[in-house]
Amino acid sequence: MMMKFNDFQKYQATLFIPYEKYFELIYETRYLLEARLGKNRVFVAHKSFYGCNRRTAVTKAGTWYNKNLKHLLGDPCLVMFIDDPLKEVVYDDGFVCTDLRNKFLDDLTIDRLLTEANGDLGREDRFSSKSQCSASVKRLRKRKKQEIKLADRLVQSSGGTIYYRMVDLTDGGKAKIRKIKLSSKSLPKAKKEVTRRGLDRFEKFINKKDTSQSQTPVPVRAA
Numbered sequence: 172m173m174m175k176f177n178d179f180q181k182y183q184a185t186l187f188i189p190y191e192k193y194f195e196l197i198y199e200t201r202y203l204l205e206a207r208l209g210k211n212r213v214f215v216a217h218k219s220f221y222g223c224n225r226r227t228a229v230t231k232a233g234t235w236y237n238k239n240l241k242h243l244l245g246d247p248c249l250v251m252f253i254d255d256p257l258k259e260v261v262y263d264d265g266f267v268c269t270d271l272r273n274k275f276l277d278d279l280t281i282d283r284l285l286t287e288a289n290g291d292l293g294r295e296d297r298f299s300s301k302s303q304c305s306a307s308v309k310r311l312r313k314r315k316k317q318e319i320k321l322a323d324r325l326v327q328s329s330g331g332t333i334y335y336r337m338v339d340l341t342d343g344g345k346a347k348i349r350k351i352k353l354s355s356k357s358l359p360k361a362k363k364e365v366t367r368r369g370l371d372r373f374e375k376f377i378n379k380k381d382t383s384q385s386q387t388p389v390p391v392r393a394a
Contacts, residue, residue, distance in 0.1 A: 179221065182228035184253045185277065186216040188244060195243055202239050225259045226272040233275075248307065252277040262287040264317070264329065268295075268306040276307035284308060321358050325365075326350075333361045335370050 186204070188196070190212040196202060206216035220235075222228035236247045244250050253275045260273055260280055266288075267273065276284070285292055285308070295309045318326045324336040334350040341347050351370055355361040365371050 180223065180228070180257065182220050182222065182225060182232075182253055182256065184218050184220060184232050184251050184275070186218070186240075186244075186251050188214040188216060188250065190214065192244055196240065199243065200239070204240075220253075224272070225253070225255060225257070226270075229253060229271045229274055248275060251275055255280040258283075260284055262292065266292075268292070268308055268310060274307060281307060322362070324371075325358065325361055331356070333358075335361070335365050337370050 186206070187209075188204075188206060190208075193204075193206060193214040196204065204216050204218070206214035209215040218232075218235075220228040220231045222231060232251065232253055233247060236251055240250070241247065254277050260276065260283075262284055281294060285294070288308075291310065291312045292308045293311045295306050317329050318334075320326050321333065325333060326336065327333050333353045333355055335353055337349050337351050339347045339349050353361050353364050355364045
């Protein structure tokens with residue numbers, strides 16, 4: 172099979188297979204996976220996958236595992252771990268534990284990632300052999316939601332959603348800020364949507380009232 176030009180990077184998957192399961196794999200499926208017997212009677216096997224990035228390699232490895240091994244060995248995150256030779260797995264504000272790029276991490280990568288996260292992440296340990304896991308690490312501290320101010324009363328969430336900070340009056344006559352989600356994805360369209368939906372009507376009323384009051388002439392008392 173000829174590799175594509177952009178599938179040049181090699182990623183190595185390491186599989187830890189219990190002693191009995193390894194022979195079941197050979198006898199029942201006739202699928203021969205070269206492995207050596209390691210500690211605690213566990214066979215250790217290696218298989219290489221190629222891709223333009225780690226996400227692609229993880230996808231290929233998952234497809235291969237599900238086709239040949241899953242029915243006997245169970246969920247791949249309990250058995251298969253893939254290295255990160257280019258250090259593509261990094262912790263930043265946009266880190267998502269369930270992203271394919273961040274799955275099936277080996278111990279070396281997990282240790283590096285936890286150091287970068289500085290307490291925000293921990294090893295995923297909420298799965299067993301009978302339950303499916305979705306990630307190698309889990310979030311220990313909630314990510315702070317950072318908003319970007321686009322314009323007066325218009326803010327954008329970290330996920331890209333734009334909100335309008337609308338002013339409402341409470342029963343006591345006090346002003347209260349309420350965030351209204353907009354469907355627009357850009358600032359010009361968001362401004363038009365605010366006007367179209369009439370979300371800024373209260374602000375216009377306040378501004379008009381303030382303007383009229385400032386223009387009212389002050390009566391001059393006769394001496």
